[in-house]
Amino acid sequence: MIKVENLSHSFFVGKKNNRQEVSVLKDINLEVGEGEIVTIVGRSGSGKSTLLNLMSGYIKSTKGDIFIADERVTDYKESIWADFRADHLGFIFQSFQLIPSMNAYQNIELPLVMKGVSEKERKQRVVEMLDKVGLNDYQNHYPSELSGGQQQRVSVARALIVQPPIILADEPTGSLDQETEGELLEFIQQLNRVENITFVIITHDEEVARVADRTIRLEDGRIAADWEVAVR
Numbered sequence: 001m002i003k004v005e006n007l008s009h010s011f012f013v014g015k016k017n018n019r020q021e022v023s024v025l026k027d028i029n030l031e032v033g034e035g036e037i038v039t040i041v042g043r044s045g046s047g048k049s050t051l052l053n054l055m056s057g058y059i060k061s062t063k064g065d066i067f068i069a070d071e072r073v074t075d076y077k078e079s080i081w082a083d084f085r086a087d088h089l090g091f092i093f094q095s096f097q098l099i100p101s102m103n104a105y106q107n108i109e110l111p112l113v114m115k116g117v118s119e120k121e122r123k124q125r126v127v128e129m130l131d132k133v134g135l136n137d138y139q140n141h142y143p144s145e146l147s148g149g150q151q152q153r154v155s156v157a158r159a160l161i162v163q164p165p166i167i168l169a170d171e172p173t174g175s176l177d178q179e180t181e182g183e184l185l186e187f188i189q190q191l192n193r194v195e196n197i198t199f200v201i202i203t204h205d206e207e208v209a210r211v212a213d214r215t216i217r218l219e220d221g222r223i224a225a226d227w228e229v230a231v232r
């Protein structure tokens, strides 16, 4: 589903006459199979978010290749990436990134509006999704009127509404209490089992790593370990 080949990435920092190259990812090779849940762990600064941003096309790699769903996306221009993301990728973030001036219903509906889906179909899909994430009673609530766990459910619903085969998540449980975290992880596992959605999840949290099929550890921009989780 995702294949990363000999991927390296550097940032350039400092002023023009004193520019320094900071090598952040070094020769990364990995594959994520269809229907896998893979977690990426590693210390702060080891390159996890950079790797996810490269897989999402938000930054361009210095070297190497990325394939997603059999397409070589490495050199896609931003306009092509935007379409590709809309069809293939859903995103979940620690900070939810909901639009504060839109209620839960409107936040979930937004990706469909952007894709040009008709109003009738939008309504049907959003209502179904509200039901799936258990937010029927909260559809008119604005993000500030929802708990952290409810906001994260809205953000998961927004990621799922376009039925992406892959979800990329950056610390999805980072702002949640233990109970809400457990609920989200259960939901992720259910989506994975029932709908065969592939998940790549960055996390610091061992509870999250426990729901994974595989865990990849980054150290100083290199893959230090890639292991299968025995039972889940």
Ligand SMILES: Nc1ncnc2c1ncn2[C@@H]1O[C@H](COP(=O)(O)OP(=O)(O)OP(=O)(O)O)[C@@H](O)[C@H]1O
Pocket: 011, 012, 013, 022, 024, 042, 043, 044, 045, 046, 047, 048, 049, 050, 051
């Ligand atoms: N835009 C940028 N310009 C320069 N350096 C950057 C930029 N983005 C990230 N870095 C550097 O790249 C390294 C890896 O950062 P990254 O955010 O990928 O790490 P991370 O493993 O996700 O860390 P954390 O767990 O703290 O989120 C860090 O040293 C960071 O300072």
